[in-house]
Amino acid sequence: MRPGRRAVSHHGRLVAVLVAVLLAFGGLVGRLGQVQLAGAAGFTDVAGRDTGALDTRTVLVPALRGRILDRAGRPLADNRIRTVVTLERRVIADDRAAAEAEVRDVARVLGLRPAALLGRTWLCGEEGAPPAPACWSGSPQVPVPLADDVDARRALSLVEQPERFPGVAVASRAVRVYPHPKGASAAQVVGYLGPASAEEVETSRTLVADDLVGRAGLEEQYDAQLRGTPGRTVVAVDARGLVTGVVSHTDPVPGRDLVTSLDARVQAVAERALDRQMRAARTRGWAADSGGVVVLDPRTGRVAALASLPTYDLDVWSGGISADDYADLVDERGGRPLLSRATDVAYAPASTIKPASVAAAVRGGSDLHGTYDCPAVYRIGNQDFKNYENFPQGHISLAKAVEISCDTVFYELAFRQWQRSGGLTAPVDAADPFSAVERGLGLGRATGIDLPQESAGRVPDRSWRRQHWLDTRADLCRRARTGYPEVVDRERRVFLKAVAKENCDAGWQLRxxxxxxxxxGQGDLLATPLQMAVMYGALGTSGTVRTPRVGAALVDPADGRRSRVAPGPTRRAPVPRATREYLQGALRDVVTRGTASAAFASMPRDWPVAGKTGTGEVVGSRDTAWFVSYAPADRPRWVVAAVVSQGGHGSETAAPVAAAVHRTLRSLR
Known part of the structure; x- marks a missing residue:
């Protein structure tokens, strides 16, 4: 039997067990006027009064949420059953003093502090009620959940003594848990749940107070499918709105499981390798404050891993997150671990963009098989543009320029094309093969991955520059007059004021x-690791730019019926086959004898890797380390993109991350 089928079967058993437990508890309670339902904390009055002889209300019964599974059926997000002790509203309404005495007695049996339980006997907004969340914000038509996640044996002892504990019942509630299969976290891609807002409850026919909905990652993207369909119970009520009996009941339909293309083993290896190399970079004096890894199949766009550091434990959301814990997750000083560095943050791609620049130069008229001078310095106007290594290499091929990452070759290619396009006098819509190829390979726009947010990055062409200038001109011109008095260094103050004056006058120009x-790959160009993975997937294969996908299928937990998540749209990259094949050879040389050779020296010969290092210079920060790659080089099955902010050289920090992931990918065959 396939792993996915076993996982579905297991979930079906969980649903069956939950129903059986509820029926057993219902038998113990056995009282006509008692409405005891799974997940009572989520019920509310949604339909108002029904017309007819009976005065009735309709309450919703939340469905068991579907799980999120990796490609082998291993749960990344699952459910755990918790025991809840409830008390009928009628008991409180008839005699509050007696009810509070009973609640204190319940607390003693459960081994809990009475104060926490007593607050739940008040409806939020009721006169004398304690402030939320101590009060009960749910419906007066359902039993009040006094205590959650209690010892089941102690809870059952309460319902065995109905004379001592009138109106007390026991129910089960499913809560989200995160098993970390193979040690994988995948926190940013899985996402988390949060309470439905008042506005969402008001506008939805299926959400009720205290319901949890997806707030990030796959939990948000596939929330409607994972949540399922709530059941409905029509209850008769008296003049006080208290339940006197059950008129009708429709069972909830559990949410569907989401089977993803993620591989827990690959995800775990990517997370560990990233953490290990970031720690190593710190020992070399780099800050290495964050990083991301993307692993995808270039043939389908299916994503096998999305790793991001810093990360956090998803269990912090279970049962409600504290204000302090949430503040830590969004704190800039702590690295804002809620952000996915694989998809949500864009970096200057540095030299990993050079294959696209070769394709752009050839598209603009440069000879793919020509030779080009690689001096130590290339002068444009009154400014010197230097090689990263700052020494000349003579006349070399474009393939060699990629292999050794010669900046000055690319400076000249870009400068000559800029002149041909019209230079400073070129119109905003002037043809620019560099920005055109970058956009054609997926940069400057969201990839369309099935996640609720991702950075679009930036391609700073003439159109973007003009709009950016219009948006910032007022501030630039103000700074041109006032300067930057808050900057301590005098030389930097003078420089910044001069730049502001220049940009105030002509900041719209592409210089x-x-x-x-x-x-x-420097300046204003920005790309995410996911975008770079998509780009290399197109260059390394047939030239198809694919929309990445994490979701693979939705599975009904009851009968195992499976519906495939549709792949995203595709388009052709603006790079001819001859150019792609030329670049594939150059990228292979980078790994065998170029800037990444040391990191891959021990890679098995049957797993040839092709890729490109990058070391991005960032104003105000230290260098960003990049490595983007695919393997096997002759027939790519996987693309791996790794980035480390303030991680130093790509060859020293990012390439070893990718190498560790590639060794695991090799074993998947």
Whole structure:
């Protein structure tokens, strides 16, 4: 039997057990006027009064939420059954003093502090009620959940003594748990749940107070499918709105399981390798404050891993997150671990953009098989643009320029193209093969991955520059007059004021230096690791730019019926086959004898890797380390993109991350 089928069968058993437990508890309680339902904390009055002889209300019964599974059926998000002790509203309404005495007695049996339980006997907004969340914010038509996640044996002893504990019942509630299969976290991609807002409850026909909905990641993207369909119970009520009996009941339909393309083993290896290399970078003096890894299949766009550091434990959301814990998750000083560095944050791609720059230069008229000078310095106007290593290499091929990452070759290619496009006098819509190829390979726009948020990155062409200038001109011109008095260093103050004056007057122009920086992945160009993985997937294969997907299928937990998540749209990359094949050879040389050779020296010969290092310079921060790759080089099955912010050289920090992931990918065959 396939792993996915076993997982579905297991979930079906969980649903059956939950129903059986509820029936057993119902038999123990056995009282006509008692409405005891799973997940009572989520019920509310949604239909108002029904017309007819009976005065009735309709309450919703939340469905068991579907699980999130990896490709082998291992749960990344699952459910655990908790025991809840409830008390009928009628008991409280008839005699509050007696009810409070009973609640204190219940607390003693359960081994809990009475104060926490007593607050739940008050409806929020009721005169004398304690402030939320101590009070009960749910419906007066359902039993009040006094205590959650209690010892089941102690709870059952309460219902065995109905004379001592009138109106007390026991129910089961499913809560989200995160099993970390193979040690994988995947926190940012799985996402988390949060309470439905008052507005959501008001506008939805299926949400009720205290319901949990997806607030990030896959939990949010597939919330409607995972949540299922709530059941409905029509109850008769008296003049006080208290339940006197059950008129009708429809069972809830459990949510569907989401089977993803994630592989827990690959995800765990990516997370560990990223953490290990970031720690190593810190021992070399780099801050290495965050990083991300993407693993995807370039043939289908299916994502096998999305790793991000810093990360956090998803269990912090179970049972409601504290204000302090939430503050830690969004704290800039702590690295904002809620953000996915694989999809949500864009970086200057540095030299990993050079394959696209080769394709752009050839598209603009440069000879793919020509030779080009690689001096130590290339001068544009009155500014010197230097090689990263700052030494000349003579006349070399474009393939060699990629292999050794010669910046000055790309400076000249970009400068000559800038001149041909019209230079400073070019119109906003002037043809620019560099930005055109980058956009055609997926940069400057969201990839369309099935996650609720991702960065679109940025391709700073003439159109973008003009709009950016219009948006910032007022501030630039103000700074041109006032300068930057808050900057302590005098030389920097003078420089910043001069830049502000220049940009106030002509900041909309694409200057020669801007074009040169674009060709080596610096300046205003920004891309996410996911975008770079998509780009290399297209360059390394047939030239198809694919929309990445994490969701693979939705499975009904009752009967195992499976519906496939549709793949996203595709388009052709603006790179001819001859250019792609030329670049594939160059990228292979980067790993065998170029800037990444040391990191892959021990890679087995049957898993040839092709890729490109990058070391991005960032104003105000230290260098960003990149490595984007695919393997096997002759027939790619996997693309691996790794980035470490303030991690130093790509060859020293990012390439070893990718190498560790590739060794695991090799074993998947």
């Amino acid at each position: 020669a230096g801007d074009a040169a920086n674009l060709a080596i």
